Amino acid sequence: MASGAARGASAPLHEDPATRSHPRLNLPPVPDGVFSAVFEEAVQTLADAGMPYLVMGGTGSSAYGRDRWTHDIDLFVRRSDAGPALAALAAAGFTPNERFWDWLYQATKRDVTVDLIFRTTGTITVDDEMLDRAEEVDFLGVKTRMLPPEDLLVIKAIVHDEHVPRHWYDALGILARCELDWEYLLRRARTHGARRVLALLVYGQSNDLIVPNRVIERLFDDIYRS
Numbered sequence: 001m002a003s004g005a006a007r008g009a010s011a012p013l014h015e016d017p018a019t020r021s022h023p024r025l026n027l028p029p030v031p032d033g034v035f036s037a038v039f040e041e042a043v044q045t046l047a048d049a050g051m052p053y054l055v056m057g058g059t060g061s062s063a064y065g066r067d068r069w070t071h072d073i074d075l076f077v078r079r080s081d082a083g084p085a086l087a088a089l090a091a092a093g094f095t096p097n098e099r100f101w102d103w104l105y106q107a108t109k110r111d112v113t114v115d116l117i118f119r120t121t122g123t124i125t126v127d128d129e130m131l132d133r134a135e136e137v138d139f140l141g142v143k144t145r146m147l148p149p150e151d152l153l154v155i156k157a158i159v160h161d162e163h164v165p166r167h168w169y170d171a172l173g174i175l176a177r178c179e180l181d182w183e184y185l186l187r188r189a190r191t192h193g194a195r196r197v198l199a200l201l202v203y204g205q206s207n208d209l210i211v212p213n214r215v216i217e218r219l220f221d222d223i224y225r226s
Contacts, residue, residue: 035140061173072113075116079125089114103120104118124154150188158196172204175200
């Protein structure tokens with residue numbers, strides 16, 4: 001499980017205390033106070049509607065690993081809950097968008113976009129074990145539920161690509177700062193992205209991050225000697 005310090009992280013997501021912007025994406029600057037307010041309203045709206053959710057993406061990475069800029073709020077939900085969750089946000093004044101119908105819906109308010117993700121790269125979806133292992137943490141002054149760090153690490157390892165190298169470093173940040181349940185991580189890696197996770201763990205160990213040899217050996221054996 002993640003350490004209390006990692007789960008309770010509440011530092012800003014970037015160095016500039018005034019705004020969060022992204023010149024490459026040509027997005028308008030959003031004051032930190034606005035981002036936090038929309039984040040709080042989004043998670044509270046889903047909680048009030050009885051919709052299980054898990055914070056993931058850049059926001060989750062900032063809570064568990066390294067502080068970094070993010071322009072949106074990624075909430076992982078069940079496919080069956082995506083429509084009702086979008087409707088709840090629309091009723092709360094968010095502008096809904098269903099154009100990415102096969103993996104996420106979006107809802108925007110005050111130039112902040114909430115991504116309701118119901119399928120990630122590698123066809124990972126929310127399941128009961130993720131929800132059972134999630135912990136309520138204080139992030140940006142908001143009580144919220146985070147995707148287990150082991151699951152986020154696996155997702156980040158899988159989604160990493162040349163045009164999104166940040167995902168690899170997000171995963172290394174989780175590896176560096178969280179006390180992981182290695183057995184659970186192994187189960188998730190075997191199911192979804194064993195080779196990617198193995199590469200990440202070996203690289204992390206080569207950079208003096210704590211990764212038990214037995215974890216690398218077991219994952220290697222599962223891939224190449226089974």
